[in-house]
Amino acid sequence: MKRLMNLRPSKATKFFLGLLPFLIVGIFYIIASDIRLMENPHDKLLPSLTSFSKAIDRMALTPSKRTGEILFINDTSASLQRLGLGILISAILAMLIGIPLGFIPFVRAGFSPFVAAFSMIPPIAVLPILFIVFGMGELAKVALIVIGVTPLIVRDLQQRVSEIPAEQIIKAQTLGGSTWTIVVRVILPQIMPRLLDSVRLTLGTAWIFLISAEAIAATEGLGYRIFLVRRYMSMDVILPYVAWITILAFLFDYFLKKITYKLFPWYSGAKENT
Amino acid sequence: MKSFFTSTSKLLVATALVSTLGSSLLMAEVKDKFQVSWTIYVGFMPWDYAQQKGIVDKWAKKYDIEIDLVQVNDYIESINQYTAGKFDGCLMTNMDALTIPAASGVDSTALIMGDFSNGNDGIVLKGTNKLSDIKGQNVNLVELSVSHYLLARGLETVGLSEKDITVVNTSDADMVAAYTSSEVTALTPWNPQLSEIMSMKDANLVFDSSAIPGEIIDMLVVNTDTLKDNPKFAKALTGAWFEVMALMKKGDKEALTFMAEASGTDLAGFKGQLNSTKMFYDASEAVEFSLSNELPNTMKKVSEFSFDHGILGEGAPNAEFIGMEFPNGKTFGDTKNIKLRFIDTYVKMSADGKL
Numbered sequence: 001m002k003r004l005m006n007l008r009p010s011k012a013t014k015f016f017l018g019l020l021p022f023l024i025v026g027i028f029y030i031i032a033s034d035i036r037l038m039e040n041p042h043d044k045l046l047p048s049l050t051s052f053s054k055a056i057d058r059m060a061l062t063p064s065k066r067t068g069e070i071l072f073i074n075d076t077s078a079s080l081q082r083l084g085l086g087i088l089i090s091a092i093l094a095m096l097i098g099i100p101l102g103f104i105p106f107v108r109a110g111f112s113p114f115v116a117a118f119s120m121i122p123p124i125a126v127l128p129i130l131f132i133v134f135g136m137g138e139l140a141k142v143a144l145i146v147i148g149v150t151p152l153i154v155r156d157l158q159q160r161v162s163e164i165p166a167e168q169i170i171k172a173q174t175l176g177g178s179t180w181t182i183v184v185r186v187i188l189p190q191i192m193p194r195l196l197d198s199v200r201l202t203l204g205t206a207w208i209f210l211i212s213a214e215a216i217a218a219t220e221g222l223g224y225r226i227f228l229v230r231r232y233m234s235m236d237v238i239l240p241y242v243a244w245i246t247i248l249a250f251l252f253d254y255f256l257k258k259i260t261y262k263l264f265p266w267y268s269g270a271k272e273n274t
Numbered sequence: 275m276k277s278f279f280t281s282t283s284k285l286l287v288a289t290a291l292v293s294t295l296g297s298s299l300l301m302a303e304v305k306d307k308f309q310v311s312w313t314i315y316v317g318f319m320p321w322d323y324a325q326q327k328g329i330v331d332k333w334a335k336k337y338d339i340e341i342d343l344v345q346v347n348d349y350i351e352s353i354n355q356y357t358a359g360k361f362d363g364c365l366m367t368n369m370d371a372l373t374i375p376a377a378s379g380v381d382s383t384a385l386i387m388g389d390f391s392n393g394n395d396g397i398v399l400k401g402t403n404k405l406s407d408i409k410g411q412n413v414n415l416v417e418l419s420v421s422h423y424l425l426a427r428g429l430e431t432v433g434l435s436e437k438d439i440t441v442v443n444t445s446d447a448d449m450v451a452a453y454t455s456s457e458v459t460a461l462t463p464w465n466p467q468l469s470e471i472m473s474m475k476d477a478n479l480v481f482d483s484s485a486i487p488g489e490i491i492d493m494l495v496v497n498t499d500t501l502k503d504n505p506k507f508a509k510a511l512t513g514a515w516f517e518v519m520a521l522m523k524k525g526d527k528e529a530l531t532f533m534a535e536a537s538g539t540d541l542a543g544f545k546g547q548l549n550s551t552k553m554f555y556d557a558s559e560a561v562e563f564s565l566s567n568e569l570p571n572t573m574k575k576v577s578e579f580s581f582d583h584g585i586l587g588e589g590a591p592n593a594e595f596i597g598m599e600f601p602n603g604k605t606f607g608d609t610k611n612i613k614l615r616f617i618d619t620y621v622k623m624s625a626d627g628k629l
Contacts, residue, residue: 042379042587042613045358128451135457136414136442217414217444217452228443231418232373232585233354 047236055236059225071225075241079222080248082138083210086145090206091199093146094153099187101154102161104179112158119151124212141213148209149202156198157191164190193267196260200253207249304503307340310363310494310511311352314345316465316547317389317492318365319533320518326532333513337506349446350374356495362507363496367420369576371495376596376613377580377587381498383615384491385508386515387560391490393550394465395424396482398472401459405480406432408439408460414452415462417443420490423579425462427489428481453477465547466539487552488563489572498615505620512620513629516557523555557625564618570604573614577607 009017033046047055060072100107101115123130123144130147134140164187172182214223222245229237261268312318324330325343334341344361346352356364357375363385366374375382399408405428415421422441429435439460444452449463453471463471471477483490494511501508521529527541534544554560563569574593580586581593590596594607601618623629 040379042377044378044587127448128454131448131451131455136444136452136455137457215445216448217442219440219442224443227445228417230354231350231416232587233357233378234587 044233044235047239051236052240055234056240059237059240071220074220075222075225076244076248078220078224079210079214082141082213082221083145083206086142086149086210087199087203087206089142089146090149090153090202091195093150094157094198095191095195097150098154098157099161099183099191102158103183103187108158115151115154115158119155123148123209127216136217141210141218144213145206145209149206152202152205153195153198156201157195160191160194160198161187193260193264196256200256203249203252203256207245211245306338307342308362308500308504308507309342309344309360310365310496311344311346311356311361312365313347313349313352314537315349315365315492316394316537316544316551317391317553319537319544320388320515320522321365321494322536323529323532324514324518326536327529329517330510330514333510333517336513337510339504339506339510341507341510356380356497359497362500363494363511366493366495368491368493368573369420369423369580371493372573372576372596372598372614373418373580373585375495376598377585377590379613381613381615382495383498383501383617384493385496385501385617386494386512386621387491387554387564387616388494388515389492389551389553390488390563391420391464391483391492391550392487392552393482393484394468394547395421395462395490396464396468396479397425397428397460397462398453398468399460399478399480400453400476401478403478403480406434408432408480409434410438411460412440412442412458413460413462414442414444414449414458416446417441418583418585421462421464422583423576424481424483424486424490426579427486431481431485465550466537466543469543469546482550484550488566488568489575491572508620509623509629512624516621516624519553519555519557522553557621560621561618561625564600564616564621565602569616570598570600570606573598573600574606 029046030049033048036043036046037048056072060070063069064071097111097115101111102108127144130140130143134143168186169182172186177185210221211223211226214221215227218224222241226238226241310321312321321330321343322345330341330343346355349366352361353364353366353370353374355361356366357378357380359380364375368384371382371384397405397408397413399405399411408429413425415425425439425441426436429438444461446463446467449461449467450470452458453461453474461471472479494515496508496511518529530544531541534541537544539547554563577586577596577598578593581590581595586593586595595611596614597605597607597609597612599605599612599615601616605612620629
C-alpha cells in the first residue's frame with residue numbers, strides 16, 4: 001500500500017480539486033442566499049445571482065443616468081491610476097533610499113533606525129496631518145499609498161543589499177571598481193528583480209491603502225463605490241466589485257512575476273537552486 | 275472518494291442549518307430579550323443615559339423582559355446590522371429608515387420620533403456668506419445621507435441644482451480635518467462636527483436645517499413583526515424614553531452633564547447642540563407632530579429625493595414604490611408594499627399616563 005504522501009493526483013483530478021473549494025463556497029452562498037430570500041424577497045445581504053447580473057449590467061454596461069458615463073470603467077481607471085502611480089513612486093523612492101541604506105555604512109548608521117521607526121507609524125492614524133500637508137485631492141490618495149508602502153520596500157531592499165556576498169564586492173574592488181561603479185554594475189542589477197518581488201509582496205498593502213484613501217474623500221474609484229453603496233447595503237454591487245478587485249490584484253501580481261522572469265531569467269533559476 | 279462525498283454532503287447540511295439559524299433571526303416571535311443599536315449623536319444621547327443609569331432596566335423589568343442598548347461606532351454599520359436582523363431596533367433618521375431597512379424589504383416602524391434637526395445640519399462656505407457662491411465648487415459631505423438632502427433643499431432656495439456643484443463623498447469622522455485643508459471650500463456637516471467647524475477661521479453658515487424644520491427626524495425604529503408580537507418591548511422603551519425627557523425638560527444638570535461627557539463635549543457645548551435640536555420633551559408634542567400633515571409631505575419629498583439618487587433600491591420604478599403609513603390613516607405610495615410605518619400608539623399611551 002502506497003503512503004498518502006506519495007500519491008500524486010492526475011491532471012484531471014488536480015483540476016477538479018483546485019476547483020472544489022470555489023464550488024463549495026459558491027454552493028454555500030447560493031443556499032444561504034436562497035434561504036434569506038425566501039424569508040424576505042427584498043433582502044439585500046446575500047443577493048441572488050440574477051441581482052448580481054442586473055447590478056453588473058447597470059454598473060458596467062449601461063451609461064449612468066446622471067452623468068452619462070459608465071461608472072464601472074470610470075471607477076476602475078481612477079483606482080488603477082492612483083495605485084499605479086503610488087506603486088511606481090514607492091518603488092523608485094525605495095530604490096533610491098534602500099540601496100545606500102544597505103550599502104553605505106555611514107548612511108545606514110544615520111538613517112536605519114529612523115526608517116525602521118517611521119515604517120511602524122500607521123498612516124491611517126495620522127490621516128488629519130496628511131490632509132493638511134497633501135490636501136484632499138488626488139495627491140493625498142497617492143501620498144497615502146506611498147507613505148504606507150515605501151518603508152516596507154525600503155526595509156526589504158536594505159536587507160537584500162546587505163545579503164549580497166562580500167566576496168563579490170571585494171572582487172569588484174580588486175578589479176578597480178569605485179563605490180559608484182559597484183552600485184551601478186554589481187548591486188543594481190542584482191537588486192532589480194528583488195525590487196519587483198518586494199513590490200509584489202506589498203501589493204496587498206497598497207490596495208488596502210488605496211481603498212482607505214478612497215473611503216475618506218472621493219468622487220470616483222473602486223473603493224469609493226464600495227463605501228458609497230454600503231450606505232444602503234447594496235451587496236449586489238459590492239460583491240462583484242470585490243471580485244473584480246481580487247481579479248485585478250491577481251493579474252497585477254501575475255504580470256509582475258512574468259516581467260521578472262522575462263527580464264531576469266537568471267534570477268528565477270538562482271532561486272530554484274537555493 | 276466515497277467518504278469524501280459523504281463529508282461534503284455533511285458540510286452542505288451543516289451550511290443549510292447555519293444559514294437557517296441566521297435567517298430565523300428575521301422571523302418574529304414572542305421573546306423576552308431585545309437588543310437596540312445606537313450611535314453617538316445629540317438626539318440619541320438620552321438613550322445612553324437611560325441605559326447607564328438603569329432607567330431602561332427599570333422599565334424592562336416592569337414588563338418582565340430584558341433590553342440591551344448596544345453602542346455601535348459607525349452610524350451606517352449600526353443601521354445595516356439592524357437591517358440584517360441582528361438588532362430588534364435602531365436609532366436613525368427618517369431618510370435612512372426609508373432608504374436602508376425599508377428599501378431592503380425589512381418592514382420597520384418608527385416607534386418614537388424623538389426630535390427633529392433644527393440647525394444641527396448646515397452648509398458651510400469658506401470666505402463667503404452667500405449660498406449662491408457655492409456654484410461650481412466641490413462640496414464635501416457624506417453622500418446620499420441627510421446632509422445630501424439638506425444640500426439639495428438649500429440649492430433649491432437659490433435656484434441652483436446638483437449639476438452646478440460637485441459632491442465629494444467624505445466620511446463624517448474626517449469632516450473637521452477636511453475643513454483645515456486649503457482646497458476644501460464648501461462642506462455640509464452635522465453636529466458635533468458642524469459646531470467644531472463653525473469655531474474655525476473663515477467659516478460661514480449659509481444654510482441650515484432650521485430653514486426646513488421637521489424634515490430631518492431622529493427616530494427609534496423597530497422591526498414591525500417583532501413589535502406586533504411583543505408590545506411589551508415598545509411599552510418599556512417608550513416609558514424609559516419619556517422618563518429621561520422629563521429630566522431633560524426640567525434641565526436636570528446631572529443628566530445633561532452625563533450626556534455631554536458621553537458625546538465628547540461639555541455642558542455648554544451640549545446645550546448649544548440641544549438649541550439646534552427640536553426635542554419632543556412631552557409625549558403630547560410627539561403625538562401632535564406625528565399627526566400633522568407635514569409628516570407625509572416631508573416623507574414624499576424625501577422619497578422623491580431618494581428615488582432621484584437611486585437609493586430606493588434595484589427595481590424601484592418610481593418614488594411611490596415603497597409604501598408608508600401614518601397614524602392619521604394617511605398613506606404614501608404603494609399600499610401593497612408598506613415597509614415604513616409611523617405610529618403614535620405607544621407615545622400616546624405615555625401621554626395619557628397609561629404605561
